[in-house]
Amino acid sequence: MSPAAINPCIVVLANLSAAAEQAARYAAVLGAPQQARLELLHLYHDPLLDPELVTVTAAHTFRTQAEMAALLREQARQLGVPAEVKVSVQPLATAVQEAVCQGHPQLLVMGLSAERTLLDHLMHNQALPMLRATHRPLLLVPEGAPPPRLPRRIALAVDAEQFRLNEAAEALETLLASWQAAYTAVHVLVPGEREAYPGQRALNHLRLSGLLPATQPLELYEEAHVRPAAGVLQAIIDTQADMLVLIARPRSFLGRLFHESVTAEVLRHSMVPVLLLPARSPAQPAWMPSMT
Template sequence: MKRILFPTDFSEAANNAFVYALHLAKSINASVYVLHVYELPIYSSMYAGQLDYVQKLYQDLELDKFDNYKDKVPQLHNIAKQYDLDDIEISFIFEKGLFQDVIKTVIKRDAIDMIVMGTTGLNSANGTLIGSNTVNLIRSVSQPVLSVPRLAKFEGIKSIGFTTLFRDADKEPLTELLKIADFFQAQVKLLHVQTKENESMPQLLEEWKAIFNHERLSFHIINSKDVESTALQFIIDENIDFLAVVKRNRNFFDRLFNSSMSQKLAYHSTIPVLVIREGA
């Protein structure tokens, strides 16, 4: 990965994720593209026939947005300098439009490899761990998306968690994850929560071990009917630095971001979640 896209609203949570993104970029020799997206409102019909007035409203609003953006950019430079990360190549992008549309345009135009986004933790308004923008983005792009909680601190990557249902579609993401692990000299700890007895599991496990005969990979099969709590306890017990989830595993994905597990993770809001697209 050589190019990291970092969308920001300049909030405290975003600024924390910015530091994480810079540390990550330094570790993998990547550049960071900082993107701020703004959307102009649609004025109602009460201004019909007042085209000049509406145009001035838009011009004034755009100027105000740009002035705010110009004020924030030096703050990010200062944050990078504060953490001795000002040697990272950083590009700043200011774009008008719908959030997801702009993201997709930038990804294609600038050949983005990965997206890093800040999350605020538990959102009391809807009971979810991360905002709708992040969830919708994860579902609509093919690049890996790393969601960084507001209390997360980059202390290197030593232990990576990976949840799987042992589907063929999980093999390609695991292959990519092992490449990341090699780069960081980290361990990948594969977790499968077995909710019911499966007689074919021993054979399936041996097949996967044969395919992924990798010194950095360990397999953890846990019998439990409570997938969320088991995964959370696994994260804690194994000192996981970030949890990797395959998008194809929609049931777990939805529970991860929209259930009581969100609340539990919020109390341990230091663990980033990497969402990887499913394989073929």
Template sequence: MSPCLVVLTDFFAVSNRALSYAAGLAVPLKAHLLLLHARHDQLLAPDEFGSYHTWAGEEKTRQALKKLAAAQAVPTEVEFSDDSIAETVREIIGERELLAVVLGQPGFEDAPRGLVARTAMGLLRRAACPLLVVPAMGWDKFPPRRLLLAVDGDPFNVGPHHRAIYRLLHALKGTLEVVHITDDEHERPTASALLASVTQNDLVEDATDAPLHLHERYHTRVASGVLTEAAQLEADMLVVVARHHSFMGNLFHRSVTAQLIQESPIPVLVLPAED
């Protein structure tokens, strides 16, 4: 079976903006799509749309998703779940080769601020899988060929999750550059240490033939510094390594990963690091 991209669909399935982005990636990645609908999750089935939780409403959603799947240019499955997103994703990981879970902005107005970021961080905490967060706007540059990896200066290990970015770069003939933001709270690491943490994770095919380009900048706020550099470099996708402490609930508002997911105008690929 081909590898799969899981797309989280909101309660109004036809308004899911992340689907077209995922379908576009599935072609060069030789992957298929799985549209996941969890009926009792705040992002996918918000409580304020209680009328849609009726049998008739859920059947309407089921038929809409099947129609949506049939309209895709790549093989597409549909899965409905009574469990949480994380529990369902863990089951999928055990059954399929999962490249990434794709999230988009919710398809309903007045969504609570940070809802997608909280959903993403919760998934990282409970399922530890690569996530691709697609903003409502800002992904008109397709396919993404200029990837920018944000590193914090400490060694990291993304384990088998390196395949997500490796396959993207290989399939799209893309490039990877590295950015590190120095602020007032952390000591500045050496350039060699920064680049070594990247090459040791096999994120690129051969760094000796094409040396990684490192961008080091100072900014009082790390997330803002990363996004400023991404804009200046005209990056198509931002790649972030999420450490375990960054997606713990009590540290949510201090997490640079959460801030980037919430604020980035370009897609963000989040790779969970192994402790």
């Protein structure tokens, strides 16, 4: 039995920014029903050696590694759940891979700055490398998101193509079930979808993915004559969703430039946390392309 099966773990990319603190608070709330332990992972780089990275990921004033660890431990104590601080001097991909191997986390979490250029920097240099390195579910929490609470309604954006989640995403089912949220499948009709009832196809593919229990009630929300990202963002408002789920397919999201994808546009404007669930790679069966 893996450590995750005994004591679920959530890894949060931590620093002293408001966005990172917000992400840690969300992780604490979302993990509470399963009594998940949190690991706050901070990537420490000496400002004298790597000033550009530090201005993005840490405080704007110089602090030693020990000072950063102490400040983050104080932040962890305020979360009200078991939380451990780990400071790494390794590059992002290496540090996160080590955290995954040691803690077997169900979920990775990071905050997103409200500043447009900084958000793009974080996505290119942190979120995408984390997905590529680990293929683990990744929750992205906007700095301006509402105060953390267990989600009451979750919107799942899906297209009419079949997909199959990877093993790590499938394992997230127990965490999602612990939230006891209602779910809405969101489908945006895009040019070229000529099959009959594409929304129902999307709904069926979501059912077949195994992400939700077979008995889970699932509503369908459809949009047409709008760009996919605009339709998804409108669905969040119309359904009053607290969280959005997107499928991260290897060819369309991990393999393309961030700024070219529908996922990118949604993340730039979403005011609710976005959960990216990796699908299986092209080499594995049951993988299909996506609009994202």
